[in-house]
Amino acid sequence: MDEARQKIAQQVSLPSGYRLEWGGQFENQQRAIKRLMIIVPLTIGLIFFLLFITFDSFKLASLVLLNLPFALIGGVFSLWLSGLYLSVPASVGFIALLGIAVLNGVVLVSYFQQMIAEGRPTEEAILLGGQRRLRPVLMTAATTLLGLVPLLFAQGPGSEIQRPLAVVVIGGLVTSTFLTLLVLPVFYYRLAGNQSASKKKLI
Secondary structure (H helix, E strand, O other), X not given: OHHHHHHHHHHOOOOOOOOOOOOOHHHHHHHHHHHHHHHHHHHHHHHHHHHHHHHOOHHHHHHHHOHHHHHHHHHHXXXXXXXXXXXXXXXXXXXXXXXXXXXXXXXHHHHHHHHHHOXXXXXXXXXXXXXXXXXXXXXXXXXXXXXXXXXXXXXXXXXXXXXXXXXXXXXXXXXXHHXXXXXXXXXXXXXXXXXXXXXXXXX
């Protein structure tokens, strides 16, 4: 759309007193994206505040939010791979995706904390937590993926809204789930270090 604006500005000369305005779906999309640019940072800030209250730790709250880039990687790549563009439905898909990514991070980190509170060494807590939380994390991702598959192959009316949302969420869940299970425990261990198992509060 920026290219169309540029070409019109270069090739179309309007008489004095006339102006050109973009309307319709494009106008609605631009208005919605501007609102999302305000709502999304506020939402992430609120999530961080709730995580900080939950874990009583700035570092642990930041660690859980580390899942967000993991999810964004898959969402952006899936849009590029499918040839779709960032639209309002895709933006809504990103918001839903961020919520699932944060949930998976909370599931892992809270269980790590529980294991350490029970007196287990950090390394053992991470290994056991990863093994025991593997099924819940995979089930969350699998149920969401299966529920969005029909939208991914939608062809009828409304498919222009359904497909971008499904593409973003499915692609983001793949990378988010994979990286959460592999990378998040590593970062948690780096934060925890070789802390004594007698300390119930990690950070």
